[in-house]
Amino acid sequence: MADLFRSSTFSSDQILCNADIISSSEARARIEVAVLNFLRILNSSSPAISDLPLISRRWSNSRLNRGLLTEVSSIFLSHSFCSRSLLRPNSAKAFVRVWKVMEMCFQILVQEKRVTQRELFYKLLCTSPQYFTSQLFLTLVYASDVVALLRCSRFSLGIMASSRGAVAGRLLLQEPNQEIVDCSTCGSSGHVISGDMNQLERMVMKADARYIIVVEKHAIFQRLAEDRVFNQIPSILITAKGYPDIATRNPAGLAILCTFKFGSIGMGLEAYRYACNVKWLGLRGDDLQLIPEESLIPLKPRDLQIAKSLKSSETLQENYRNELEVMVQSGRRAEIEALYFHGYDFLGKYIAKKIVQANYI
Numbered sequence: 001m002a003d004l005f006r007s008s009t010f011s012s013d014q015i016l017c018n019a020d021i022i023s024s025s026e027a028r029a030r031i032e033v034a035v036l037n038f039l040r041i042l043n044s045s046s047p048a049i050s051d052l053p054l055i056s057r058r059w060s061n062s063r064l065n066r067g068l069l070t071e072v073s074s075i076f077l078s079h080s081f082c083s084r085s086l087l088r089p090n091s092a093k094a095f096v097r098v099w100k101v102m103e104m105c106f107q108i109l110v111q112e113k114r115v116t117q118r119e120l121f122y123k124l125l126c127t128s129p130q131y132f133t134s135q136l137f138l139t140l141v142y143a144s145d146v147v148a149l150l151r152c153s154r155f156s157l158g159i160m161a162s163s164r165g166a167v168a169g170r171l172l173l174q175e176p177n178q179e180i181v182d183c184s185t186c187g188s189s190g191h192v193i194s195g196d197m198n199q200l201e202r203m204v205m206k207a208d209a210r211y212i213i214v215v216e217k218h219a220i221f222q223r224l225a226e227d228r229v230f231n232q233i234p235s236i237l238i239t240a241k242g243y244p245d246i247a248t249r250n251p252a253g254l255a256i257l258c259t260f261k262f263g264s265i266g267m268g269l270e271a272y273r274y275a276c277n278v279k280w281l282g283l284r285g286d287d288l289q290l291i292p293e294e295s296l297i298p299l300k301p302r303d304l305q306i307a308k309s310l311k312s313s314e315t316l317q318e319n320y321r322n323e324l325e326v327m328v329q330s331g332r333r334a335e336i337e338a339l340y341f342h343g344y345d346f347l348g349k350y351i352a353k354k355i356v357q358a359n360y361i
Contacts, residue, residue, distance in 0.1 A: 018151070018269050018270075018272065018273075019147050019151055019153045019156075019269035019270045019273075020151060020152045020156065021153050021155065021156055022153075022156045024109045024112065024158065026152075026156075027105075027109055027150070027152055027156045027157055027158075028106060028110065030151075030152060031102055031106045031109075031150065034102070034149065034150065052098055052145075093131055096131055097131050097132070097145075098142055098145045098146060098149065100124060100127075100128050100131055100132075101139070101142045101143055101145070102146050102149070104123060104124060104127075105146060105158055105159070108157070108159075114158050114159070114160045115159060115160070116161065116162045116195065117139055117140060117143060117154075117159055117161070117162070120139055120143065121139035124139060143157075143159060147269055147270065151269065153270050153273075154270065155197050160197065161195035163192050163194050163195045163196075164193075164195075164240065165195075165238065165240045165241070166189060166190035166191060166193060166221065166238070166239050167183050167191050167237065167238050168186055168188075168190035168221070168224075168225040168230070168236070168237045169183055169184055169209060169225075170183070170184055170207055170209040170230050170234055170235065170236060171183040171184075171206070171207045171209065171236050172205070172206040172207070173191065173203055173204070173205055174203065174205075175199065175203055175204075176202055183236070184228075184230060184231075186225075187225070188223075188225045188226040189222060189225075190221065190222075190225055190239070193238075207236060208234060209230070209234050209235050210235065211234070211235040211355060212235065212236045213235050213236070213237050214238050214239070214240075214260065215237060215238065215239045216239070216253065216256065217241075217336075218239055218241045220239075220336060220347070221237055221239035221241075223344065224237055224347065227347070229348040229352060232348060232352040235355075250299075250303060250327070250334075250335075251303045251304075251306040251310060251327070251328075251333075252302075252303065252306055253282070254280075254310060254320060254323075254324060257278065257280055258310070258313075258315055258316065258320075260275075260278050261276070261278050261315075262275050262315045279360040280320065280361045281354055281360045283334050283336055284323050284361070285323055285326045287334075290339060291339065291341070292338065292341055295334065295338035295341065296332040296333070297332060297333050297335065299328070299332060299333055303333065304328065307324055307327070307328050310324060311324060319361045320361070323361075
């Protein structure tokens with residue numbers, strides 16, 4: 001299949017390794033090119049099935065692109081390839097799974113539909129149970145493989161995120177021909193954020209906020225929204241109910257913060273699109289004096305493993321590295337809920353004070 005990738009849109013002589021945002025018709029065309037070239041090779045005088053060369057989504061193939069004119073830095077991938085092979089027993093199924101996901105994406109695009117990754121998984125589970133088990137991550141991995149093969153985004157392939165995020169605060173939203181939604185009056189659960197990028201692009205947004213506070217845990221988001229912290233500090237609260245993190249001081253929380261700040265290897269060619277200059281507002285070493293000693297939790301082996309991985313990463317800036325080192329040496333971590341020791345209204349005051357004092361890194 002080497003000819004396929006020398007003669008098509010997949011050629012490795014492209015300068016940038018990124019995933020394009022393209023129309024559904026162009027995405028269908030890229031899939032058709034891949035299939036036709038594959039068939040051409042099979043029908044040649046010396047037919048052969050070689051590996052599927054994919055841009056490698058490993059740390060060894062990643063680089064950190066530090067912005068020159070902005071403070072935003074992001075992870076990007078260079079031109080190092082991994083492969084899915086039909087000829088190796090341990091990866092033959094992986095080879096077929098890539099094509100199965102690509103086939104399903106083509107059907108979605110033809111029908112002009114969009115599906116969530118979970119919906120895609122269950123469809124594949126029903127149509128190809130011998131290749132897709134009950135493990136959702138398999139769908140995520142092979143959707144990323146298709147992105148790495150076709151060099152276009154998940155959204156361009158008809159795959160969208162689930163609507164699990166929420167927003168609250170000083171923000172007005174209006175979809176075409178719909179009423180205005182005032183996110184400051186949506187209660188403690190906030191307003192649901194759609195996973196449909198087209199819908200978000202059509203939305204009119206107005207705000208007088210000066211800060212956007214991203215919260216890891218939905219329960220903490222609800223507390224801040226109920227206390228209307230956005231009236232103390234002109235702000236917008238956002239949660240993805242897990243990503244990213246300001247709510248915990250532990251290695252996993254720091255890893256999530258870095259994912260939001262720089263992107264992730266798992267997102268591969270799409271990582272750079274979603275990086276932004278987020279700051280660490282949550283608990284740090286200097287805040288531990290606010291927390292009772294008995295509230296500190298011993299680090300688990302997984303925490304130490306994540307910490308070791310973070311310390312070896314070039315994305316970790318020096319002040320983050322220092323915080324992590326202090327945490328590892330102490331052998332303990334803190335959850336932000338421990339601040340409730342001072343009362344349920346203390347959390348909002350704590351965050352407002354840190355923002356006013358610019359006490360974030």
